[in-house]
Amino acid sequence: MSDNASGQTEAAAPAPRAGRTGTLYLVGLDGLSPAVIAELTALGDLPNLRRIAEQGCHGDLATLFPTESPIIWSTIATGRLPDGHGVDGFQHFTLFGRRISTKTFHRLKHLGLKRPLRLLERMGLFHRRLLDMRDLKAKRLWEIIGDGGGRVGVVNWWNSWPAVPINGFLVSSRLHYWRAMAFGQMTDASRVIWPPRLLKELGGLIIPPDHVTLEELQRFVNLPEEKLGKFIDAKFVHHQLRGELKFLISADRTYSQLMDGCLERFPDLTFAALYLRGPDIAQHCAFDYMPSATHSERSPEERSRFGQVVPQAYRQADEMLGRVMARMKPSDTLLTMSDHGFGWMEKRGKYGHARGNPPGVLYCIGPEFKAGARIENAGVCDIAPTVLRLCGLPAAQDMPGRCLEELLTPEFRAARPPLPRIPTYGPPRPTAARPMAENRQWRKASRTTCARWDILIDAGKGVTEEKGSGYFSVVGKVA
Numbered sequence: 001m002s003d004n005a006s007g008q009t010e011a012a013a014p015a016p017r018a019g020r021t022g023t024l025y026l027v028g029l030d031g032l033s034p035a036v037i038a039e040l041t042a043l044g045d046l047p048n049l050r051r052i053a054e055q056g057c058h059g060d061l062a063t064l065f066p067t068e069s070p071i072i073w074s075t076i077a078t079g080r081l082p083d084g085h086g087v088d089g090f091q092h093f094t095l096f097g098r099r100i101s102t103k104t105f106h107r108l109k110h111l112g113l114k115r116p117l118r119l120l121e122r123m124g125l126f127h128r129r130l131l132d133m134r135d136l137k138a139k140r141l142w143e144i145i146g147d148g149g150g151r152v153g154v155v156n157w158w159n160s161w162p163a164v165p166i167n168g169f170l171v172s173s174r175l176h177y178w179r180a181m182a183f184g185q186m187t188d189a190s191r192v193i194w195p196p197r198l199l200k201e202l203g204g205l206i207i208p209p210d211h212v213t214l215e216e217l218q219r220f221v222n223l224p225e226e227k228l229g230k231f232i233d234a235k236f237v238h239h240q241l242r243g244e245l246k247f248l249i250s251a252d253r254t255y256s257q258l259m260d261g262c263l264e265r266f267p268d269l270t271f272a273a274l275y276l277r278g279p280d281i282a283q284h285c286a287f288d289y290m291p292s293a294t295h296s297e298r299s300p301e302e303r304s305r306f307g308q309v310v311p312q313a314y315r316q317a318d319e320m321l322g323r324v325m326a327r328m329k330p331s332d333t334l335l336t337m338s339d340h341g342f343g344w345m346e347k348r349g350k351y352g353h354a355r356g357n358p359p360g361v362l363y364c365i366g367p368e369f370k371a372g373a374r375i376e377n378a379g380v381c382d383i384a385p386t387v388l389r390l391c392g393l394p395a396a397q398d399m400p401g402r403c404l405e406e407l408l409t410p411e412f413r414a415a416r417p418p419l420p421r422i423p424t425y426g427p428p429r430p431t432a433a434r435p436m437a438e439n440r441q442w443r444k445a446s447r448t449t450c451a452r453w454d455i456l457i458d459a460g461k462g463v464t465e466e467k468g469s470g471y472f473s474v475v476g477k478v479a
């Protein structure tokens, strides 16, 4: 089973068949914190999370350390720990032609080798790029369920680029590419979405950062219109409010709209997943302006200007969750969760997420879940076994988590006893995706041009299922 490249092994161990009536939705909301949710629901906000809490199950979700999003979201999607899924951070490092781990890279930096590494990078002996789908060593839920005959859809999950053929749709995490490109990611236009025809059909739903309106910005920041213009003109700056706001608003709105558009075109899915990153970025930029941020020394005036950034990011995420919930039929089920919370880090003297910080949250609703149950002792490793159980599939022995049986109704458990675990689902099928080139020009282009989507869409019209149209070379020329 471990060698998926060989058809023989596949034939010897056929994939377990998926089976459920109704769609199982998985909505990932990065960084959603139990304390902030409690604060906002007490004010009557977040109606959709409140509804799940009343009619389904909710509680904290224990997480991993380090609390780095790509690692944890890969654990959620594979049921495996980082050693098993292969994502150990944000980047892929190669030194003298051999891969080194993120931990080794940080160790070398701490040993004072930052400058030698930079030199080696210039000499071409040290390389780094952002991790992507090809670095995953374990199958993710949509691959397992798709292999089991289920129809699946995925929007914006971590490391989902390049979009490879699946039994349904896949909108990769590099479709809204502006912020990603500021990190030097280069995207291959033919593989941002599967099936590629969706780029033509749904391209109009993509919102470039420069198209965020003043009205939208005003929901986040309390500033006069003339000052808001600076937020529209701003260049990307990592975790800085002015440099991030239009990117986080436009990216989440884009992916939420694309989820809607795809679900419209792909009815009767077994499994559909959506991931939104806005709340995490908003917290990195503006947690210390919140009224409850007692460790911060922000003035009342600053708090009145920017104190709504985080609450509004939560409200936006809740609204987008509501758009998925509005589609749910009585037989559909939804799990929504965050990978970690957010809070004061004593050692670092700032707000963030690290060891000992608030866990994430888990909210579940559907016919299999008890109503009004409180979730206890759940962790990020338990999501995949639980989802598989609800899709009629066994967990694997290499998944350290468990199915959250105590949340399921006695009727469901009696009708569908748990299946014995299989040894492993193995690695994903190898992809023929081309290696990703990275160069400084792309980085420059992403910093200087934003309103080029019209050109991209025109160029994207030439995208075929087989080949890219060179749509990014158009951006290069324009820049």
Ligand SMILES: [Zn+2]
Binding pocket: 030, 031, 067, 068, 069, 280, 339, 340
């Ligand atoms: Zn995160």
